[in-house]
Amino acid sequence: GQNIDQPTEMTATEGAIVQINCTYQTSGFNGLFWYQQHAGEAPTFLSYNVLDGLEEKGRFSSFLSRSKGYSYLLLKELQMKDSASYLCAVRSSTDSWGKLQFGAGTQVVVTP
Amino acid sequence: GAVVSQHPSWVICKSGTSVKIECRSLDFQATTMFWYRQFPKQSLMLMATSNEGSKATYEQGVEKDKFLINHASLTLSTLTVTSAHPEDSSFYICSAATREGGYGYTFGSGTRLTVV
Numbered sequence: 001g002q003n004i005d006q007p008t009e010m011t012a013t014e015g016a017i018v019q020i021n022c023t024y025q026t027s028g029f030n031g032l033f034w035y036q037q038h039a040g041e042a043p044t045f046l047s048y049n050v051l052d053g054l055e056e057k058g059r060f061s062s063f064l065s066r067s068k069g070y071s072y073l074l075l076k077e078l079q080m081k082d083s084a085s086y087l088c089a090v091r092s093s094t095d096s097w098g099k100l101q102f103g104a105g106t107q108v109v110v111t112p
Numbered sequence: 113g114a115v116v117s118q119h120p121s122w123v124i125c126k127s128g129t130s131v132k133i134e135c136r137s138l139d140f141q142a143t144t145m146f147w148y149r150q151f152p153k154q155s156l157m158l159m160a161t162s163n164e165g166s167k168a169t170y171e172q173g174v175e176k177d178k179f180l181i182n183h184a185s186l187t188l189s190t191l192t193v194t195s196a197h198p199e200d201s202s203f204y205i206c207s208a209a210t211r212e213g214g215y216g217y218t219f220g221s222g223t224r225l226t227v228v
């Protein structure tokens with residue numbers, strides 16, 4: 001099985017940087033995804049890591065350490081529209097269909 | 113890009129009735145469709161995985177006779193909530209595995225089900 005942990009909530013000021021950590025335990029690892037979800041909407045894809053290291057996409061970056069079972073999502077130059085829930089999801093290599101297991105989500109609140 | 117059209121966006125039904133939710137993949141073939149349920153302020157919980165032409169695989173604790181999944185074609189998967197009760201009120205989302213951008217997933221827009 002899989003156990004995915006991330007903080008429940010984080011608050012930051014507009015223009016600042018916030019780092020959301022995610023730790024996971026899985027019987028087989030085949031990639032980690034980060035999604036953004038606004039209330040009442042479907043998740044939108046932010047990033048994907050399968051190898052160790054940092055992936056950068058504009059204001060968002062994601063890091064992965066497979067040996068530590070650890071990832072983080074870094075949000076820079078925060079904007080009010082970044083207020084949302086951020087979901088860490090892990091895909092297991094033991095599942096042939098590639099299903100994702102999601103963490104509980106981190107609610108990010110951006111204040112003026 | 114790959115799009116999954118999910119309908120209806122929201123539905124209100126009476127307790128004891130059934131509701132069908134459709135997810136259609138546009139411009140691509142969705143061999144595998146995942147169905148999730150999300151309660152307020154909680155994360156997505158995988159309910160079942162469906163593959164075209166075969167029976168769905170349900171996660172532990174999900175009643176297969178209550179949540180009927182049909183994946184009759186490569187572009188259509190449906191979830192029917194049978195004999196709905198107020199505790200089934202939730203946000204239901206489908207997700208198709210795609211090859212776009214690597215090993216990605218395309219989510220439907222979700223269905224808000226309220227059982228009264």
